[in-house]
Amino acid sequence: MDLSLINSLRASPVTPGAHIIDGGRRAASDAEVMQVLSPLDGQPLTTMPRGTREDADAAALSARTAFDDGRWRDMPPAGRKKVLLRWADLIEANAAELAVLGVRNNGTEIAMALKAEPMSAAGTIRYYAEAIDKLTGEITATGPANLGLVHREPVGVVGAIVPWNFPLMIGAWKLGPALAAGCSVVLKPAETASLTLIRLAELALEAGLPAGVLNVVTGEGAVVGDAIAHSMLVDVLVFTGSGATGRRLMQAAAASNLKRVYLELGGKSPNIVFADAPDLDEAAKTSVNGIFRNAGQVCIAGSRLLVQREIHDDFVARLADHLASLKTGDPLDPSTGAGAVNSLRQLEQNLSFVDEARAAGRTIVTGGTRILEETGGYYMAPTIVTGVQPQDRLAQAEVFGPVLAVLPFDTEEDAVRIANGTDYGLAAAVWTTDLSRAHRMVRRLQAGIVHVNTYGGSDMTVPLGGVKQSGNGHDKSLHAFDKYLDLKTAWFKL
């Protein structure tokens, strides 16, 4: 992306956010406005509505009405496909504006933001749009006296609650299959990353999505999110975020209408490097990117590095070398490799993990401090901690920041035991040239995705989801439709 375009977009004033309800912007009254601070400099960027329970209820009613009167789900599949494809084109046409707005709002480095946010969202919407007229039901194997049919029907109103890292990418992982299935949606973006999702919904209206099919309500999770979770008008909740909120959503479902709840939660993903890794330098470089890009605010970040003891010291030295060339700072500088931490609260939380490790006698190889404080922004030096023990909080709890815990291991058995020894099960990686070991590890690691001789990186063809306390259900791939399409049986006596 051209630097002069980035600079002109970064200087432009940001339109105040608004709810999108029933096909239009709904601004807040003065009393209901919240400041949006930019993590780049800690300064106010704009305002957005501090949504109320009534706002959430109005959005849910709008989605319910739109679903029940069939304005979207009963549109011929080719028509729905056309709208979603037009939407994807509009997202792509506005990619630069969306990417810079997103960076100013949440701090992701621009090179990654452009690819992982608008471009990825457009690709996701397109992927599901293309699938709309290829979804079929089943005729079952009955005897001659009967006919069994299995229809796939949209589940109804979807409540989607998403986090602040990659709001467009994760938002599109929910919106793409939900809208392609014919559902209506109430979307609740995170407090610190709402602006691009509001814009995304405006572009959907411009593309011809009927009013009420996609509503966005901004504000606090404990108010707006909670109201959506308890709504009797919402049939399914899809969520990406923390385990603590995931638990609340399940309780809300139990306390209201038993809506289905699909959770994509955190991780403490093990990245396991055996001494026979094909290329230790490549492994070190990829491992650095696998934890430090987006300042570690990646759900599948390889935050626990397990290194076979005989190469431990050599590998840590290689990590430090590669880290030295990863630039941390202004996310709108295209050469930046690790941008800002999303909020001051998150930054303080990251630092508390390091303080605790230091106090426990672990070695801070590099980093461990706030940097660039003079900018007013929320920046943290990428941090490598060695000597971490499997029971340490740093080896057990998700930091969601640029902090890498390094643990040595001796045998394959050891590696599996340490890797599986947390409550999480989102992602993992194995670096080895031994094909049999690679397959054994894929089978034995408790994770939704196991990378082999790489870290991160996948496409829409494969599902993403966790096991254990990393969640249930899957985003991405055609499997995502399972959350948004119900099975209905018809049984005929012939």
Ligand code: NAD
């Ligand atoms: P969070 O749970 O605090 O917030 C996520 C969303 O939930 C926000 O929109 C928030 O407003 C809303 N929310 C908060 N409290 C709520 C409540 N009581 N009721 C309803 N909604 C509520 O998480 P976060 O800090 O924004 O995001 C970081 C977390 O997300 C990390 O744990 C990370 O691992 C996880 N994450 C997971 C994936 C994945 O695919 N598994 C992807 C990205 C992030």
